[in-house]
Amino acid sequence: MSNMIESMRRKISSAGDLQAVVRTMKAMAAANIGQYERAERVLGDYDHNVRLGLGKCLRDLGPGMAMAAGPTPTGRAPVGVVVFGSDQGLVGRFNDDVADFAVAALRGMGPNPRIWAVGERVHDRLGDAGFPPAGRFAVPNSVSAVAPLGGRVLVEVEAEGGRAGGAITELHLYYNRPAPGGRHAPVTQRLLPLDARWQQEVLALTWPTAALPEVLGETMPTLKALIREYLFVSLFRACAESLASENASRLAAMQRADRSIDDLLETLSGNFHRLRKSSIDEELFDVTAGFEALGTDKA
Template sequence: MSESVASLRHKISSAEELESVVRTMKAMAASSISQYENAVRSLDDYYRTVQLGLAACFRENRSPGVIPPLKKHQQIPIAAIVFGSDQGLVGQFNEIMVEYAVDALQKQPGKKTVWAVGARIHSRLTDIGLQPLGGFALPGSINAIAPLIGDILIELEARREQGLIEQVYLFNHHPVSGAVYTPVSQQLLPLDQSWLLHLSEIPWPTQNLPEVIGRREQTLSALVREYLFVTLFRACAESLASENASRLAAMQRAEKNIDELQNDLNRSYHRLRQNGIDEELFDVFSGFEALKNEAGL
């Protein structure tokens, strides 16, 4: 009996330690979600400003020529950047993204080139036969996103100049609310007529007509670089916010399971303790009765 009680005490102690770890990870995930979601909201305003700047440039000269198209091939080389996770405890985060990206890419003709952002999604893509050309490690903080985006843009530009890619798509999870997220995709390149049409539909916020000061080509080139940077930055930040939302949901489920386990262990512990006390009282009572009988009382 005493060994069973001691074993339950050990299990209860282990459950309490595990609960402490889960609560810490839950707090870290909640804090990270807030950090990345705030970054996304801030980027929305800046993204809007860049779009307005591009719209102003094209109001003066509507010729596309933003990023000139490569020589046309029978099959347009397609590249995809897939954002996943570098760490565990994220449920089906990577599996959902891989399924979504593969389904979307299969609908596109031409040769596919894939870059994986995150070690775990890299292995998932490899397992299904879609071998990534390269991989990038996910940043661990907001400040580390910018260097990652710089590396991705350099890689894309090098491949594009070689004529190895033409269209570029982004795949990432988008946070919806709380611990809910959904996979999304968007075309990053080329900046074609459909992209220009979308810009032309953006209403100017004031009654004053915009005017580009200085050389339009330089301004346009700078705005395009910012547009590509912000689009990639936002996709990465949304993915990281969704990853932490998935981890938060996993920690909430783990915390609930631990609470149920602790309740079961505590009930078993108190039941064993009470049985032990009852047995001790029964032994005392039996001894007292035996003494009474010997004394002839």
């Protein structure tokens, strides 16, 4: 009986230690969600300003100049795809959902799309589905690490276009976006080409003040710089939304784990108290039986 009680005490202690780890992870996930959501909101203002600048350049140059300033289609250029996932687990179906969503689209994209995975888990998931990525990037562990990732992705996309014999003129992003109730939803965004519809959306933006801006220097170099900034901002926002979704999924998973551990601790504590009571009853019975035996011997 004493061995069973000691074993039950060790189980309770282990469950308590595990619950402390789970609650620490819950707190970290909740804090991370906040920082990535704030970064995404702040970046929205910057993205709007970049679009205003693009609209000014397009008005000065005339329709169709965004496509002229971007990569030139070659007919043999591959389609570029960037899929955002996670490096760590404990996120439920976070990686499975975005990978399945991307794979369904990849099957209709033609031969040999160039795929980059952000995160080890989604990298492996895409490879298992028959679409091995050309490269993998580590998932940023803070807001300050998101910007360098965006720069590396753009450099790799440009370099891959050179290796393929022509610039990548079509680029798609696949990532999870936060949804109500701590859920997530896989979405896609096409960054390239900068087609007529995209240009119309940019041109529809009106300058917020009566003082209209002027482009200093040559307009075409400014347009090219703004296009690159637009691509960078879009990558940053996609990564920030993906990270917010990842941490929301981890928070939900840790909340479920915390409830399960509470149930387990309640069960273990109940069993421990029953064993302890049985042990005490046995000890009392032994004492009573010994006392009675001594009384019989004296008689």
